[in-house]
Amino acid sequence: MIIKKIRMKYRALCTDIDGTFLDKNREISPRTLSAIKQLPADFPIILASSRMPSAMRHLQATMNRLDNPMICYNGGFVIHYGDNGLELLDTVKIPLETCDHITSLTAGSDIHTSLYFEDEWYAPQDDAWTQKEITSTKVQPVIKAWGAVHEDWHSRKAGAHKVMCMGPADQMDRLYQQLKQTKNEDLHLYRSKDTYLEIAPKSISKASALKQLLALKYDISLSEVIAFGDNYNDIELLKEVGYGVAVSNAREEVKAVADEITATNKEDGVAMMIEKHLLGD
Template identity: 35%
Template structure:
């Protein structure tokens, strides 16, 4: 391990970074995380655009007592004594969702609404089935008109809105929603066909910064792993930013260190190297 820096915490993105080809965490990665926590009291914290329920089962394999950061930093949860303690929560107003749903009724694209552990979608389409496969979570499935009636009464504030559609539709909608709601929402394109909307000012760097302040840990004492554009500022913010081999070129350029493929235990290999395990 670096003899000067005393690393105290590890952050890792999930999809594309720490999951294997079976969409799970490998035994090798689990073993390394356990060793670091048991021997050095260094927790591994998962940070993702996912909802908490889609992170929790993975987090418990790595470090059951560690917090988790959901919705790209909009929600930070500590699981203690069977209860979820909210350390940080930020939302955006329902008019953002209303606009997206109204557009979907004419354009026919997929909309998903998220608040804490609630996930609502406007149909059981191929997009929904793909997310169920990836996250192992099942949403509430309703039609667009019913969704409109719910947003004011049951989910007036949201932590994530996801739109899935062909890339041409995403191009158009991303421009429209950015122009109308840039003061209250952050728009992030996680894939050509995926658009994610979170509260303004929320990103993974902010999530990491908030949790570090809560734990009285300095940024230079943190390690972070990532692969995609929404990991970039987090990678640059911490003391040791690590890009997996399959990361975007901009993420690789910003990282302090490169490691192997995310699906091939890249995280575990880097941690073994950093801590000389």
């Protein structure tokens, strides 16, 4: 049960997934699940991630929150599954010509380039990088070369909600610098690890997506939200909401902007904060 004064202060929860919300097995821990299930059904639990919808939907099902909106691709694809099916709240894509530029830079290298549009994931081959993502997200890709993807997307007037490049650290460093020099005005270049580069449109963020989502669906302001994160793409979110919490395994830059630092994701840090700030006698 939520204490009345706390519920008035925080009317929604928004959390990053990987490295923040999930445990060492990439699942929602029993303690976290128990804490969430004590929150009222009309208290929004909003997942905000670089993941695709299918990689988030099973987590919503585990929480019995299939009716809550979600922020996919760091804010590039904001959706809600309601009584009438999928409701699109916002979509921002990387144009095809920019995808062409990215894939041209990775051609002939050891870099794996996966491309995402809505709930579609295209991988160039079934390699170790593909298998790692399957294990992490529980989603299967379509194996298809960029040329075939380009032709399909051109006919559908589609683009990439996310491009994810994975490979040797030295090659990733070089790709990052090349894109920073040529496309820095257009793209977010997010290094989640030294072997990863996640690419998204510059105009979106988790914070901007959350603000729009709350206004459209709930009439809730950012100041009434408690949010959790661990990495660079969570900084703006934690700064903008009413109360931003970083897990203790977060980047130092994330901790620096947080209102509070909790335990690591492997130690149920999010659950601890739900119990502290949202649940009571």
